[in-house]
Amino acid sequence: MHVPDGFLDAPTSIATAGVAVAGVALALRGARRELDDRTAPMAGLVATFVFAGQMINFPVGAGTSGHLMGGALAAVLVGPWTGILCLSVVLAVQxxxxxxxxxTALGTNITLLGLVAVAVGWGVFVALRAVLPKRLSMVAPAAAVAALLSVPASALVFTGLFAVGGIAPVDLGTVLTAMLGWHLAIGVGEAVISGLVVAAVVAARPDLVYGARPLLEKRELEIRSARGVRA
Structure with a gap:
């Protein structure tokens, strides 16, 4: 969903740039609470994986392109604030x-892929983690659903931005149909990839998955409590 130059007017691009700067600034502060000796190396790996995934680009019509986003995956693996930083670095390099x-659309792209996708993905994941059985096996399915919903959410926000400040000679209905139609399909692919990646990491090293930490802490407390009772 990389937005090209000249697709949105200057006021809209400036506004999204301001939102992106504010979001990254907050992420820099929030990431201090997430980064540790486990999360920091993982963040580099996540950024590299997302970079590679986003390079597989294809047109979806109306002058825009579609690809995997990785917002929900990054949030689940390294935390939402660190995930925003990972996506922002990837988008800036690209x-x-x-x-x-x-x-000129970098602020827009960071807002859509770095803020909206991560925020929606993390919000959905946390909500599902709260209602699903408190087992590590539920982390991957929750991440998959979060990824599925984060992609069309970003596409819908982009369509709203185009409705406000779009200057490309494309009908709004065409943009909406192309963006939502294709990104629903992309969301399914992203859900599969995110679910498989998170499942693999959880199976090998669950302590490296930021979204699984509350479940691990609860399991450790239960083990300690059981030992105390036995004693």
């Missing part, structure tokens, strides 16, 4: 060094 996404 725009500045690879001409993937417009430079």
């Amino acid at each position: 725009a500045l060094l690879m001409a993937d996404g417009g430079i």
Whole structure:
């Protein structure tokens, strides 16, 4: 969903740039609570994986492109604030060094892929984690559903931005149909990939998955309590 230059007017691009700057600034502060000796190396791996996934780009019509986003995956693996930083770095490198996404639209792309996708993905994941059985096996399905919903959510926000400040000669209905139609399909693919990646990491090293930490802490407390009772 890399937005190109000249797709939105200057006021809208400036507004989204302001939102992106504010979001990244908050993420820099919030990431201090998430980063540790386990999360920091994982963040680099997540950024690399997302970068590679987003390079598989294809047009979806109306002048925009579609690809995997990785917002929900990053949030579940390294935390929402660190996930925002990972996505922002990836998008900045792509725009500045690879001409993937417009430079004037960098704020828009960070807002959509770095803020909206991560926020929606993390919010859905936390909500599902609260209602699903408190087992590690539920982390991957929750991450998959979060990824599925985060993709069309970002597409819908983009359509709203285009309705407000779109200057490309494309009908709003065409943009809405192309974005939501294709990104619902992309969301299914992203759900499968996110679920498989999270499941693999949970199976090997659940302590590396930020979204699984509350479940691990609860399990440790239950083990300690059981030992105390036996004693």
